[in-house]
Amino acid sequence: MIAKTIASAALAATLLASGIAAADVEYKPLEQDPEKLVFGFISTESSSNLKAQWQPMIDDMEKALGKEIEAFFAPDYAGIIEGMRFGKVHVGWFGNKSAMEAVDRAGGEVFVQTSKSDGSNGYYSHIITQADNDKLNTLADMLxxxxxxxxxxxxxxxxxxxxxxxxxxxAQNGVDPKDCFKTVRNANHETNLMATANKQVDVAANNSEQLARTEMNKPEITEKVKVIWTSPLIPSDPMVYRKDLSRELKSEIKAFFLGYGRMGDVEGANKVLAGIQDGMGKFMESSNAQLYPIRQLELYKNKLKIQNTEELSADEKAARVAEIDKKLAELEILVSYE
Known part of the structure; x- marks a missing residue:
């Protein structure tokens, strides 16, 4: 097991150095640990809702670390990524895709991941429409x-x-949303759910966590929508901190997360966690390796896009696809060592 771990680490270092999932070194390095930690949150729903869910845990974290902690809620995911990149955000709650961007471009490092209150891991992407829309029941109807x-x-x-x-x-169906729909608009999960329920859009992407949380708080909204597609299981959300924080501070932060709900005021912490999203469980050990499947997905998506485009010559397509296949093969080796 030790030999395999050492080999895995060496292989990962080699492949990362060769360009696969290589971090963008253009992020602004920290000169020292900040006096005040800024905790960033991706904008899955309104900042007021997110603050109500997460502030109790931030307060507990502040007491445990003996350090002032400020919550930062950007209007979009990019705001948190860029905040970390320029040293304005030091730790954050991300989804896997945004965590990948934070690791690659913002000096981030995954250290733990969330779980459900029942101990399970992961969630699902959905496509939703109105419950009373009898013309949309499957992806084929939408596409x-x-x-x-x-x-x-x-x-x-x-x-x-x-x-x-x-x-x-x-991508798997060879469809470009811009060519398929009358309009395509970007919004967070909460907004897309409300827009679907209120018939402002016909169909929308969403996820099982947002639907479950809304079912808990506003069941009259979820009664207005139905799911017409469900994805494979997606890994639970990662927590990311700046990798150039001191080892001591990173250890203190990680210890707080792994101890939360396990040590100290266990009952109080678990109550706080139960109020986050659709009921969060304890934090679990993790690393950048949890992003490997997301990297594969991104590469497969880009490969399909290249194969389906008419703007490239056959030789250009072959060259770009070969480069993606090389990265996929390297990732496959990394995954096999996990």
């Missing part, structure tokens, strides 16, 4: 592509709202 439907897709850095449906729903 008739006659330009009559308005579609709501997620933030471009969202895993379940953008990357997963882009690959499984559109």
């Amino acid at each position: 008739k592509c006659d330009g009559s439907l308005n579609f709501g897709i997620g933030d471009p850095n969202s895993t379940s709202g953008f990357l997963v449906p882009t690959y499984y729903v559109f």
Whole structure:
């Protein structure tokens, strides 16, 4: 086991150095640990809703670390990624796609991931429409592509709202959303759910967590929608911190997350976690390796896009596809060592 771990680490270093999933070194390095930690949150729903869910845990984290912690809610995912890139955000809650961007471009490092209150891992992307829409019941109904439907897709850095449906729903079916729908608009999960329920869009991307949370708080909204497509299981959300924080501070942050709900005021912490999203469980050990499947998905999506484009010559297509296949093969080796 030790030999395999050492070999895996060496192989990963070699492949990362060769360009696969290589980090963008243009992020602004931290000169020292910040006096105040800024905790960023991706915009899955309104900032007021996110603050109500997460602030109790931030307060507990502040007490445990003895350090001031400020919550930062950007209007989109890119705001959190760029905040981390320029040293304005030091730790954050990300989805897998946005975490991949943070690792590659913003000096980020995955250290734990979320779980469900029942201990399970992962969630699902969905395509939803109105419950009373008897003309839309399957993907085939949606992908008739006659330009009559308005579609709501997620933030471009969202895993379940953008990357997963882009690959499984559109790329695998050779469909460009811009050519298929009357309009395509980007919004967060909460907004897309409300827009679908209120018939402002005909269909939209969403996820199981948002539907479950809305079912808990506003069941009259979820009664207005139905799911017409469900993705394969998506890994649970990662927590990311700046990799150039001191080892001591990173250890303290990681210890807080792994101890939360396990040590100290266990009952109070678990109550706080139960109020986040659709009921969060304890944080689990993780690393950048949890992003390998997301990297594969991104590469497969790009490969299909290249193969389906008419703007490239056969030679150009072959060259670009060969480069992607090389990266996929390298990732496959990394995955096999996990």
